[in-house]
Amino acid sequence: KAGVTQTPRYLIKTRGQQVTLSCSPISGHRSVSWYQQTPGQGLQFLFEYFSETQRNKGNFPGRFSGRQFSNSRSEMNVSTLELGDSALYLCASSPGTANEKLFFGSGTQLSVL
Amino acid sequence: SQQGEEDPQALSIQEGENATMNCSYKTSINNLQWYRQNSGRGLVHLILIRSNEREKHSGRLRVTLDTSKKSSSLLITASRAADTASYFCATPGLGGSGDKLTFGTGTRLAVRP
Numbered sequence: 001k002a003g004v005t006q007t008p009r010y011l012i013k014t015r016g017q018q019v020t021l022s023c024s025p026i027s028g029h030r031s032v033s034w035y036q037q038t039p040g041q042g043l044q045f046l047f048e049y050f051s052e053t054q055r056n057k058g059n060f061p062g063r064f065s066g067r068q069f070s071n072s073r074s075e076m077n078v079s080t081l082e083l084g085d086s087a088l089y090l091c092a093s094s095p096g097t098a099n100e101k102l103f104f105g106s107g108t109q110l111s112v113l
Numbered sequence: 114s115q116q117g118e119e120d121p122q123a124l125s126i127q128e129g130e131n132a133t134m135n136c137s138y139k140t141s142i143n144n145l146q147w148y149r150q151n152s153g154r155g156l157v158h159l160i161l162i163r164s165n166e167r168e169k170h171s172g173r174l175r176v177t178l179d180t181s182k183k184s185s186s187l188l189i190t191a192s193r194a195a196d197t198a199s200y201f202c203a204t205p206g207l208g209g210s211g212d213k214l215t216f217g218t219g220t221r222l223a224v225r226p
Contacts, residue, residue, distance in 0.1 A: 043216035099205030104155035
């Protein structure tokens with residue numbers, strides 16, 4: 001089975017722009033979770049989707065949004081980028097529940113200038 | 114906010130030595146997991162231990178869980194240079210499906226050849 005695929009691998013944007021990140025989960029996995037990783041804050045949970053529905057959401061502003069498609073692929077969007085949004089964004093999938101073994105992608109490294 | 118706190122933050126050992134890292138958490142859990150992350154990449158699941166288990170082994174890994182002290186330890190025996198990575202503990206809350214994993218602050222392990 002192919003692993004979790006995240007695109008793009010690297011992204012450079014300027015303040016005020018918006019960005020869309022993509023995640024293709026492992027075939028058959030219906031849960032997709034997104035995390036933000038920064039040196040200062042560590043790994044922070046953004047949100048989790050299951051069967052196209054957001055099941056859980058972290059403490060991030062409304063500029064951060066996501067969605068999941070019928071094939072379980074997921075996208076996250078960040079609007080009006082700020083310098084502090086520079087981070088490694090990680091996507092993880094699992095067959096069902098999001099609190100057992102997660103399979104992570106390699107991440108998208110976002111730099112906001 | 115972080116559920117788990119790892120200790121030490123950084124560890125440097127010689128190849129062949131054992132590495133022990135600890136994790137403390139705050140709330141009741143039904144399982145605790147350990148993940149490894151190579152620099153700038155995604156996380157890889159290592160082992161899951163359930164709240165009714167006290168010890169679990171997987172290859173050179175040994176994990177213990179003490180729910181009365183809300184702590185866990187990960188022991189890597191006979192370390193290799195390839196074990197150089199950051200190690201995170203992760204815990205879900207109690208709540209069934211739709212829950213999320215909260216990650217600790219991580220231990221950076223350096224294994225010198």
